[in-house]
Amino acid sequence: MSITPIEVAMHHLRADEDDEADVQRKLEAAEEIAAQYMGRAIYPDAETCRQAFVEAQEKMRQLVEANQGVIGLDDSFVYHELLMQTRGVVMGPAIEAGVLLILGTLYAHREDVTVGVSATELPIAATHRVQPNRIMGV
Numbered sequence: 184m185s186i187t188p189i190e191v192a193m194h195h196l197r198a199d200e201d202d203e204a205d206v207q208r209k210l211e212a213a214e215e216i217a218a219q220y221m222g223r224a225i226y227p228d229a230e231t232c233r234q235a236f237v238e239a240q241e242k243m244r245q246l247v248e249a250n251q252g253v254i255g256l257d258d259s260f261v262y263h264e265l266l267m268q269t270r271g272v273v274m275g276p277a278i279e280a281g282v283l284l285i286l287g288t289l290y291a292h293r294e295d296v297t298v299g300v301s302a303t304e305l306p307i308a309a310t311h312r313v314q315p316n317r318i319m320g321v
Contacts, residue, residue, distance in 0.1 A: 187283070189203060220317065223271055
């Protein structure tokens, strides 16, 4: 289930009602892409974000304890997901705008082949919206 209301997405795309199921799938993908780019899970409100943080911290503690402090390859994906949850961010207008711009790109380029557009990068406008919330490594 997406955080951004489907009505907002449909209006943004000026899509027909017949496309609603397709738009919903792409909206969920756009939110996931934005979260992965930022390295942070996106939550609808501060309370949900706080609860996810507390739960993720406890699960991380259990994972580290169970593995005696060493996270192996088998658990690395789980650890990464928990880390994204502990770094959660509340969906705000800038992030939502970035999500909608990513959605627009996904919707406009539904085919396997794209001509003249890089399919491996976020749209530049979307990057500008979500970049301030991105977790950067050293």
